[in-house]
Amino acid sequence: MNQTHLxxxxxxxxxxxxxSEKTRGNYRLIINEFIRFLDVKETGQVDVSDIYSYxxxxxxxxxxxxxxxxxxxxxxxxxxxxKKIKAVGINVFEDFDMPKTPKKNS
Numbered sequence: 001m002n003q004t005h006l007x008x009x010x011x012x013x014x015x016x017x018x019x020s021e022k023t024r025g026n027y028r029l030i031i032n033e034f035i036r037f038l039d040v041k042e043t044g045q046v047d048v049s050d051i052y053s054y055x056x057x058x059x060x061x062x063x064x065x066x067x068x069x070x071x072x073x074x075x076x077x078x079x080x081x082x083k084k085i086k087a088v089g090i091n092v093f094e095d096f097d098m099p100k101t102p103k104k105n106s
Contacts (some may be wrong), residue, residue, distance in 0.1 A: 009078055030075065049073070051092065066101060080093070
């Protein structure tokens with residue numbers, strides 16, 4: 001994955017979406033974790049099975065259900081951005097059913 005795309009996405013989050021520095025930092029960490037998980041696979045070569053594998057990876061590493069959903073949401077937003085700038089041909093998350101976020105007990 002081209003690090004420039006990630007840097008431009010973070011800039012987009014700041015300039016267009018108005019996200020805070022802390023939130024942008026968290027997005028960067030999450031996307032880098034996903035990229036490391038992919039190992040040598042390019043972002044444009046990712047398919048739905050890779051996303052399910054990442055979800056399993058998150059589960060095996062004891063991420064809470066809400067954390068898994070949050071991380072997948074960040075990566076989904078990144079792919080939406082990559083599709084918008086035509087860095088990928090398809091947004092693989094369009095065919096991915098996001099897990100339900102667990103309800104908080106009130």
